[in-house]
Amino acid sequence: MPRVGNGTGTGLAPGTSEAKGSAPNPPALPLLGPVSVPWREGTLTRAAELESLCAWVQARDPGKDYSVLVDAVKRHLEAAREAALGKRPNPRKRLKVFRDAPLLERAKSNLDAAEAHLLNIAPDEYVLGQMPSLLRHVQGHLDPSDPRRQEFERICRSLGLTDPDRGHVKNGDETDRDEKLKVVRDERGSIITAVRGASSASLREKLRVRSFRNLLAITAALLTALAAGLAVVGFLHPTMIPLCFAPQQGDEAVVVCPTAQSAPFPTSAASDGADIDNRLEEAAKPPDILVVELIGLTAAAVAAAAAIRRIRGSSERLGVPIALVLLKLPTGAITALLGLLLMRGQFVPGLSALDTSAQILAWALVFGYAQELFTRLVDRQGQTVLDSVNSADQPSNALSAA
Numbered sequence: 001m002p003r004v005g006n007g008t009g010t011g012l013a014p015g016t017s018e019a020k021g022s023a024p025n026p027p028a029l030p031l032l033g034p035v036s037v038p039w040r041e042g043t044l045t046r047a048a049e050l051e052s053l054c055a056w057v058q059a060r061d062p063g064k065d066y067s068v069l070v071d072a073v074k075r076h077l078e079a080a081r082e083a084a085l086g087k088r089p090n091p092r093k094r095l096k097v098f099r100d101a102p103l104l105e106r107a108k109s110n111l112d113a114a115e116a117h118l119l120n121i122a123p124d125e126y127v128l129g130q131m132p133s134l135l136r137h138v139q140g141h142l143d144p145s146d147p148r149r150q151e152f153e154r155i156c157r158s159l160g161l162t163d164p165d166r167g168h169v170k171n172g173d174e175t176d177r178d179e180k181l182k183v184v185r186d187e188r189g190s191i192i193t194a195v196r197g198a199s200s201a202s203l204r205e206k207l208r209v210r211s212f213r214n215l216l217a218i219t220a221a222l223l224t225a226l227a228a229g230l231a232v233v234g235f236l237h238p239t240m241i242p243l244c245f246a247p248q249q250g251d252e253a254v255v256v257c258p259t260a261q262s263a264p265f266p267t268s269a270a271s272d273g274a275d276i277d278n279r280l281e282e283a284a285k286p287p288d289i290l291v292v293e294l295i296g297l298t299a300a301a302v303a304a305a306a307a308i309r310r311i312r313g314s315s316e317r318l319g320v321p322i323a324l325v326l327l328k329l330p331t332g333a334i335t336a337l338l339g340l341l342l343m344r345g346q347f348v349p350g351l352s353a354l355d356t357s358a359q360i361l362a363w364a365l366v367f368g369y370a371q372e373l374f375t376r377l378v379d380r381q382g383q384t385v386l387d388s389v390n391s392a393d394q395p396s397n398a399l400s401a402a
Contacts, residue, residue: 035084037100043084043107047077050114057121066121076114083107101210105203112199119192124181127188131161138194141201152194155187205388209320212385216323216378223330227293230337234289239277242284243292243340245354246276255283258291258360292340293333295361296368300332303372307379324382328375332368339367 035041054073058066083106119127135156142149159180184191234241244257248267255262255276262283304325340363343354354360 035086039104039107040084040086043080043111046111047080047084047114050111050118051077053118053122054114057118057123057126060123064121069117069121073114073117076110076117080107080110080114083110101207101214104210105207108203108206109200112196112203115199116192116196119195120188124184124188127191128159128180128184131156131159131184131191134191134195135161137202138198141198141205142194146197148190148194148197151190155183155190158183208388209385212382213320213323216320216327216382220323220327220330223327223334227297227330227333227337230334231290231293235286238284238286238288239281241289241337241341242280243288243337243344243360244280244283245344245360246279247355255279256354256357256360257283257285258288258357258364259285261357289337291361292336292364295364296336296371297329297333299336299365299368300328300371303332303369304328307372307376320382320386324375324379327378328371331371331375335371335374336364336368339370340364 035044050073054070058070083103086103119130135152138149138152144150230241242257244255246253246255249264251267252264253267254264260283262279265279307328308321308325340360343363354363
């Protein structure tokens with residue numbers, strides 16, 4: 001959202017009168033909070049700031065009737081505060097993780113609407129002082145081909161504003177202050193339209209990032225449940241999904257599992273299916289799958305720690321990098337299990353008969369770390385989603401064009 005009035009006082013030029021008339025200042029309202037969620041705290045702070053700006057506009061020019069828009073600003077700020085304080089939506093959502101999305105949209109959309117109303121009633125000097133900030137907001141969220149952005153950039157050129165990353169206009173192109181105020185007065189409708197469109201685009205970007213984060217969290221939860229379910233099945237029925245091998249050593253063979261092995265038996269008896277089954281029941285133990293998954297999870301945790309160096313993160317407080325890391329853990333546990341099943345099924349030639357339990361666990365470690373081959377693509381997509389926020393386009397040459 002545009003930071004109207006943020007850190008710039010009133011945005012008036014030196015020597016401009018700050019108040020016209022003697023309207024009494026409204027009593028200061030207490031700041032609500034603190035609250036436990038960062039975006040809610042930011043919403044309460046922004047609502048208090050906009051409320052103060054609205055009171056300043058009223059006090060500066062009490063002769064004008066802004067009652068309709070002022071009432072609208074107050075309603076929007078009250079709605080934003082309700083969302084920030086966690087008021088339950090109607091109809092109610094059972095799961096809190098899904099309840100936050102409509103509250104976030106309600107808070108931000110109402111703040112954006114309140115800012116648009118304030119731009120409608122603010123003095124020309126104030127809007128002129130905010131134009132550089134509004135320009136960056138529009139360029140950050142509207143595509144270069146968007147007519148609203150093109151019109152806004154045309155207005156900025158007529159005001160002598162340039163993109164700071166692309167150089168400055170010549171001094172001869174500067175207009176005097178009265179002409180700039182006239183431009184703002186005549187083009188205020190186009191300015192507000194562009195800013196409102198950029199704010200809506202910004203909200204869609206945040207919701208898109210949040211949706212991606214929720215998808216990661218749900219996928220990680222499902223994979224965790226799947227890994228836990230396989231571990232329970234293996235614990236209750238050790239021979240249902242055996243991770244055992246039967247290497248031959250001369251005239252004898254032995255069934256080797258992740259946590260135990262059978263007694264040696266003659267290879268001549270290997271053709272006897274019943275004997276093999278008996279040896280398998282002897283060697284297969286309830287914690288086999290659990291141990292393999294724990295080894296794979298540990299390897300995935302190491303891979304996740306190494307992958308942090310590639311994740312640049314983002315100023316958006318939506319937890320996407322954390323969700324990306326958490327996704328790797330159950331994925332490593334499952335790939336360790338599936339990898340050993342592929343080896344047991346002789347899918348990998350030459351690696352169908354591991355000799356010891358240590359070798360089985362070592363391959364579980366390799367397969368657990370190998371989940372990085374799959375999740376790296378998800379990491380890249382996550383960083384792409386984060387980079388899309390507030391980056392509709394790099395500063396263009398439009399403002400420096402003649």
